[in-house]
Amino acid sequence: MSENPTFNAPIGTRDVLGPDSAEWEGLVGLFATLAHRYGFSLILSPLFEDVGVFHRGIGEESEVASKEMYVFEDRAGRRLALRPEGTASVVRAFVQHHPLTPFKAWYITPAFRYERPQAGRYRQHHQVGVEALGTEDPALDVEVISLAARFYDALGLRQVRLLINSMGHDACRASYVALLRDHLALHVEELCDEHRGVWEKNPLRLLDCKKEECVAVTSAGPMLIDHLCDECRDHFTTVREGLKAIGIESEIAPRLVRGFDYYTRTTFEFVSDALGNAQNAVGGGGRYDKLAEQLGGDPTSGIGFGSGVERLLLARAAEGHDAPLLDRTLDVFVVDTTEEEYATVLVDRLRGAGFSVGRAYDHRSMKAQMKVADRSGARYALIVGPRELDAGLVTLRDLRREGEQESVALAQLDQELARRLRR
């Protein structure tokens, strides 16, 4: 043991390695493939932004912006923040670069929130998601939700439900908030301790409160979904009909407000019934028709969704899936007991020919190398000792069948492997 101090990953963060990282690799690959199929292209943007990008976007009063952001100053005194979510950065990039619309981008990114960790919640978690800017066509809402639904399906998730709501646009939301405020004013004393004093600041947030007292008050009051203007109601209806037309069921959730202030019209959340705790949302999103403008751009409507990678993998496990999302099995494992470092050449040649190849190091005994070959999960062992070297052969041993092996001429090796691996 070294006498130097040791370090662990910071609180609320984790390392992903070994078999776990195969799950990640598989999940991300699946998402990338699907996103491409829907016409989205990858966007890379900085992990940190001027703090204003998030304040203006997700709302300074929101839980995430006010209490959970990792804010810091750089050496020149700029106020920066690690991204707590994906959308604001993408919209900032859109405003900065004026790409052709509709602009459709997908991402995989870490997201940071300063919270107490617990099951399914971390200070650094990861999200995959898409954003589409430049049209308010409800067909795009349907597309985005369809992509999410197909993704969950491809992951094997069966116990996922879609909750959907509409936040309306500026005008109809404002008139609704006035109604809600009037209602709340009559019942202030009945609200929960946390909200009794602060309900006026953001009445919509009370719809999200899970406390019995607040639920009792708000559920007796007006619902936004009943007070949409004609256009917003039509938009919402068209989205729901579109979903129905492609076989996606959605439940109207009139209390679904979600955490960010930028949402307008369509908002949705996918929840997993397999996750027993309060952290059951595996993904969510919605329309944000004012956000580009708030970030200094021309008025441009947009919609997107993000999904938590850790949550999705937890949901998969909770549903009992243990089959890996990615097969990392090696094709062959080279066991070399010659003194010639023959493995170096053979391994390189096979990799050049497209096979996945492992080998042992440090000149260990054949027995030790075979053990490593076995543990690697490789399909075949290729044994090269002095006898094979002299005869220009390798011994090809099937590690999945007891004791089956045969000699193969070096010249025929690629062909033979290709045949056996059905390539």
Next chain:
RNA sequence: GUGGGCGUAGCUCAGUUGGUUAGAGCGCCAGGUUGUGGUCCUGGAGGUCGCGGGUUCGAGACCCGUCGCCCACCCCA
């Protein structure tokens, strides 16, 4: 931010009212089998008992502090 549980080997965990050299299983390494993995047998390596202080003749155990992990509330992915 509030509350509960827990920190002993790489992993999962034992460890008696405080008592001498801290254990098991799995994993790892080597040998049995100087050319063959998955089974078996034998042996081995690996621990400042999270960290710091205190009580005591004596602390893995008791007390205080601290750091960390897990879980719940809140909110979210």
